[in-house]
Amino acid sequence: MNGKLFLVPTPIGNLEDITYRAVRILKESDTVLAEDTRHAARLLQHLGIDRKTHAHHQHNEHKALKGVIHLLQEGQQVALISDAGTPGISDPGFLLVRACLREGIAVETLPGPTAFVPALVNSGLPCDRFCFEGFLPVKKGRQTRLKELAGESRTMVFYEAPHRLLKTMDELIGFFGPGRHASVSRELTKVYEETVRGTLEEIKTYFEQNALKGEFVICVAGVKYEEK
Numbered sequence: 001m002n003g004k005l006f007l008v009p010t011p012i013g014n015l016e017d018i019t020y021r022a023v024r025i026l027k028e029s030d031t032v033l034a035e036d037t038r039h040a041a042r043l044l045q046h047l048g049i050d051r052k053t054h055a056h057h058q059h060n061e062h063k064a065l066k067g068v069i070h071l072l073q074e075g076q077q078v079a080l081i082s083d084a085g086t087p088g089i090s091d092p093g094f095l096l097v098r099a100c101l102r103e104g105i106a107v108e109t110l111p112g113p114t115a116f117v118p119a120l121v122n123s124g125l126p127c128d129r130f131c132f133e134g135f136l137p138v139k140k141g142r143q144t145r146l147k148e149l150a151g152e153s154r155t156m157v158f159y160e161a162p163h164r165l166l167k168t169m170d171e172l173i174g175f176f177g178p179g180r181h182a183s184v185s186r187e188l189t190k191v192y193e194e195t196v197r198g199t200l201e202e203i204k205t206y207f208e209q210n211a212l213k214g215e216f217v218i219c220v221a222g223v224k225y226e227e228k
């Protein structure tokens, strides 16, 4: 009988954010697949879980699929974790989920930490309808994507690396206009968590004058949004 694949969200900073069920599923799993096995080992040790982890990251996920499917077909329970947050959300996961479903193997994703939900809800921008854009393409397709999004009416959510934040803010200003409302959340769930809200121009000025450390989520209001 086939085993089952669990996608298990892990904290994006604050270790208290792991759920009771995530801990139980990790304890019960025969195999834990992790983006970075050393990082995962530290988390598992913190949770008192003695499980060996196997590498499953963007550079080997295609090659690793067959082996993981084999384990599942042998009846193993397999858990997939990423470095932080929910696997599959700007992290490996999708290819394995699709392969499992094609083979008739059950998949269950636990609810839990992910960076875009607290950033969006905390932005103060409409969150009844939104689109998650993750990381913009780094080179090819970046301008085309931004051009497409200039007319988007829902709140847009982007992930960005710290060294690209100011450049991205400049591009957002170029495509969406300096007065478009937005928010940038930094270091969510961590000691130096902060959310800066205002127009794109105001937020850019703030981050030109303040530290660009940590991880960032950018939320941008849709084209028709007006502050009341």
Ligand code: SAM
Residues within 6 Å of the ligand: 012, 013, 082, 084, 085, 086, 087, 088, 089, 090, 091, 113, 114, 115, 116, 158, 159, 160, 161, 185, 186, 187, 188, 189, 190, 215, 216, 217
């Ligand atoms: N799987 C993760 C999730 O569910 O959110 C996302 C992983 S992606 C490789 C990493 C990006 O997520 C970072 O560059 C940043 O944009 C965002 N991120 C992750 N942790 C964050 C945090 N504590 N504060 C702000 N942004 C964070």
